[in-house]
Amino acid sequence: MFEKTIINFKKKSLKERFLLVIGILFFLLYLVLGLVIIFWKEFPINMKPSYRVAFGIVLIVYSFFRFMRFFNSNEE
DSSP, rough: HHHHHHHHHHHHHHHHHHHHHHHHHHHHHHHHHHHHHOOOOOOOSSHHHHHHHHHHHHHHHHHHHHHHHHHHHHHH
């Protein structure tokens, strides 16, 4: 499976590779942002801890939604 991914990556044009890297970058950005919001005790925005955890979970779920949608559309 990993070899198939590498072969597909090599077949892509420069534009498609760039969009792949940007898609992975934004997945990681949303994931890390969600984790930071959940675990940073001295968060600069004044929020209740339950709202902060809920917002962090929403960001993490959104990052996985983007990840799945991006790679499902990228398998063509």
